[in-house]
Amino acid sequence: MSEASAQVQADLDRLLPLLDSLLTKPFREGEAIRLAEAMRYSLEAGGKRVRPVLCMLACEAVGGTADQALPGALALEYVHTYSLIHDDLPAMDDDDLRRGRPTNHKVFGEGHAILAGDALLTEAFGVLAASDLDPARRAEALLLLAVGSGWRGMAGGQALDLEAEARAKAHRLVKRDGPKGEAQEGPSVGETIATYDLDHLRLIHRLKTGALLRASLEIGAVLGGATSANRAALRAYGEAIGLAFQIQDDILDTTATDADLGKRAGKDAGKGKITYPSLLGLDGARKALSEATETALCHLASLPNRNSLAAWARYLAQRAK
Amino acid sequence: MSEASAQVQADLDRLLPLLDSLLTKPFREGEAIRLAEAMRYSLEAGGKRVRPVLCMLACEAVGGTADQALPGALALEYVHTYSLIHDDLPAMDDDDLRRGRPTNHKVFGEGHAILAGDALLTEAFGVLAASDLDPARRAEALLLLAVGSGWRGMAGGQALDLEAEARAKAHRLVKRDGPKGEAQEGPSVGETIATYDLDHLRLIHRLKTGALLRASLEIGAVLGGATSANRAALRAYGEAIGLAFQIQDDILDTTATDADLGKRAGKDAGKGKITYPSLLGLDGARKALSEATETALCHLASLPNRNSLAAWARYLAQRAK
Numbered sequence: 001m002s003e004a005s006a007q008v009q010a011d012l013d014r015l016l017p018l019l020d021s022l023l024t025k026p027f028r029e030g031e032a033i034r035l036a037e038a039m040r041y042s043l044e045a046g047g048k049r050v051r052p053v054l055c056m057l058a059c060e061a062v063g064g065t066a067d068q069a070l071p072g073a074l075a076l077e078y079v080h081t082y083s084l085i086h087d088d089l090p091a092m093d094d095d096d097l098r099r100g101r102p103t104n105h106k107v108f109g110e111g112h113a114i115l116a117g118d119a120l121l122t123e124a125f126g127v128l129a130a131s132d133l134d135p136a137r138r139a140e141a142l143l144l145l146a147v148g149s150g151w152r153g154m155a156g157g158q159a160l161d162l163e164a165e166a167r168a169k170a171h172r173l174v175k176r177d178g179p180k181g182e183a184q185e186g187p188s189v190g191e192t193i194a195t196y197d198l199d200h201l202r203l204i205h206r207l208k209t210g211a212l213l214r215a216s217l218e219i220g221a222v223l224g225g226a227t228s229a230n231r232a233a234l235r236a237y238g239e240a241i242g243l244a245f246q247i248q249d250d251i252l253d254t255t256a257t258d259a260d261l262g263k264r265a266g267k268d269a270g271k272g273k274i275t276y277p278s279l280l281g282l283d284g285a286r287k288a289l290s291e292a293t294e295t296a297l298c299h300l301a302s303l304p305n306r307n308s309l310a311a312w313a314r315y316l317a318q319r320a321k
Numbered sequence: 322m323s324e325a326s327a328q329v330q331a332d333l334d335r336l337l338p339l340l341d342s343l344l345t346k347p348f349r350e351g352e353a354i355r356l357a358e359a360m361r362y363s364l365e366a367g368g369k370r371v372r373p374v375l376c377m378l379a380c381e382a383v384g385g386t387a388d389q390a391l392p393g394a395l396a397l398e399y400v401h402t403y404s405l406i407h408d409d410l411p412a413m414d415d416d417d418l419r420r421g422r423p424t425n426h427k428v429f430g431e432g433h434a435i436l437a438g439d440a441l442l443t444e445a446f447g448v449l450a451a452s453d454l455d456p457a458r459r460a461e462a463l464l465l466l467a468v469g470s471g472w473r474g475m476a477g478g479q480a481l482d483l484e485a486e487a488r489a490k491a492h493r494l495v496k497r498d499g500p501k502g503e504a505q506e507g508p509s510v511g512e513t514i515a516t517y518d519l520d521h522l523r524l525i526h527r528l529k530t531g532a533l534l535r536a537s538l539e540i541g542a543v544l545g546g547a548t549s550a551n552r553a554a555l556r557a558y559g560e561a562i563g564l565a566f567q568i569q570d571d572i573l574d575t576t577a578t579d580a581d582l583g584k585r586a587g588k589d590a591g592k593g594k595i596t597y598p599s600l601l602g603l604d605g606a607r608k609a610l611s612e613a614t615e616t617a618l619c620h621l622a623s624l625p626n627r628n629s630l631a632a633w634a635r636y637l638a639q640r641a642k
Contacts, residue, residue: 027472030472030473030477031473031477031481031524031528032472032473032476032477032478032480032481032528034480034484035472035476035477035480035481036472039472082439086435086436086439089432089435090431091430091431091432091434091435092432092435109412110411110412111410111412111413111480111483112480112483113412114407114410114412114413114435115407115472115476115479115480115483117439118403118407118438118439118442118476119471119472119476119477121439121442121443122442122467122470122471122472122476123467123471123472125446125463125466125467126463126464126467126468126471128463129460129463129464129467130464130467135456135457135459135460136456138456138460139450139456139459139460142446142447142449142450142463143447143450143451145446146443146444146446146447146450146451147447149443150440150443150444150447151348151351151353151356151357151360151440151443151444152351152352152353155353155356155436155439155440155443156351156352156353156356156440157353158436159353159355159356159432159433159436160352160353160356162432162433162436163355203352207352207353
């Protein structure tokens with residue numbers, strides 16, 4: 001185990017029990033029990049809890065405590081989980097498997113999956129609003145969460161991604177089979193570059209995955225009472241690891257097996273979805289990943305407690321899934 | 322025009338221009354333009370803006386101004402609009418028409434309709450969080466919005482409604498055609514009462530439509546700095562008009578034509594959905610509506626400025642669509 005992995009593991013061992021003990025607690029009694037069950041199902045599916053942990057570490061990095069960031073951490077995991085449930089729906093990415101288990105709509109039906117996502121998104125704001133945090137910091141955190149997850153953030157990125165995929169698909173149909181042809185499987189890099197370039201790919205990821213990661217760091221900073229310089233540094237760190245995270249995700253999708261990922265490997269490429277390896281080649285993508293990681297580390301330089309976040313940046317670039 | 326209708330119209334003429342000028346303003350520039358277009362499409366579909374207007378009137382009823390309630394009013398209309406977009410989806414109520422226009426997913430596709438709903442829900446919390454309202458009142462309003470719209474409120478009610486409809490459908494299949502039979506069209510009151518009684522119907526509506534109406538009144542009260550007695554009175558008023566609103570909706574679905582409603586009339590009954598007229602008969606439903614309206618009026622007795630809200634209670638019971 002590398003030094004970075006060991007530090008990350010130590011932080012997870014310290015922070016996850018606190019988080020996990022509270023994450024599904026609100027959804028254990030009430031009238032809509034099947035909906036609550038659907039919400040718990042996806043919250044309990046595991047995953048690294050990257051966003052809440054980064055939020056708590058950001059709070060600690062500026063001199064706060066993990067406890068102070070806890071309502072923000074819970075809110076971020078609710079938003080992230082809602083986004084996975086909705087992204088997996090047939091009208092979106094149409095995934096049957098997530099973290100090795102059937103996706104929410106496969107178990108609970110599409111209607112309940114949509115509502116479980118809606119209710120988790122709502123609860124994210126509820127848990128922050130109900131907290132006993134300083135009212136000004138609370139309002140600031142709520143606003144950061146709304147901006148990071150809304151139409152100028154995560155939801156907007158997902159919309160752009162859907163549109164780009166539809167354009168790439170239409171383009172393939174015309175190129176391969178003439179106007180009346182049917183789609184064929186398999187990637188087609190040369191063709192799709194014409195409809196979808198690196199700048200646009202970066203924009204999509206900056207919104208789709210980057211915005212909530214940036215918000216995770218910045219919410220942690222705000223709840224920890226950061227100076228505006230430290231807050232900006234953490235935001236920039238979040239931007240850089242968001243990019244690194246996405247590049248590594250694309251690399252893993254290209255190189256890993258189903259069992260490694262807990263989902264169908266190569267699916268993105270198979271759907272003709274443009275990825276960093278398909279645009280830059282595998283070596284080019286690895287170089288871009290390394291640069292993004294270095295950028296993230298630079299932004300931590302001025303923070304009092306930077307070890308944990310530095311380890312996370314290195315860990316995200318090394319991770320195998 | 323009745324006295325109540327005239328008062329309601331005067332309030333709408335006074336309050337709607339302010340609301341409508343701000344409602345779609347945030348969604349005019351940005352990167353996800355197609356998503357923004359989908360959000361505006363449903364916000365601009367019209368409707369009476371019942372929730373935001375009640376919120377502003379509640380604020381005035383306790384001595385505040387409509388301006389003070391404006392961020393809450395916008396938030397409520399965003400939540401209401403998101404709920405309509407998601408309720409219309411094929412996996413939910415599967416409606417093609419809403420307020421006389423094609424539903425959001427018919428125009429923008431299911432993926433964008435889901436995201437437009439998500440983004441509107443997110444923006445609801447964003448607009449409240451970004452407001453310059455007193456921080457304590459703002460946090461209280463945010464919490465009321467989350468509770469009213471989440472899994473213990475509106476989303477929970479929609480989930481229970483989906484489940485009840487699925488049970489009623491399964492029950493009809495068995496009764497009419499034996500275990501292997503296919504579904505037939507048309508209502509079947511006697512059969513469905515067995516799976517779905519009046520208490521359960523009330524619970525569903527109390528959550529599905531009532532919770533956000535109660536929140537509308539209570540948010541207005543909080544933003545207007547209401548005493549706790551006045552806040553409770555407005556909440557109880559909201560509960561009563563929520564019930565009246567739903568009964569009248571069911572009566573209209575039974576008696577109106579497509580053109581009256583701007584959607585397919587009789588659809589609920591046609592799907593075997595239980596309604597107040599199907600459980601109580603049309604006369605029984607009208608009596609229940611009248612009782613709920615009287616209850617609403619009683620709760621206004623102690624408020625300083627109660628005329629507008631009294632007119633709304635009478636108007637909701639009389640409305641033709």
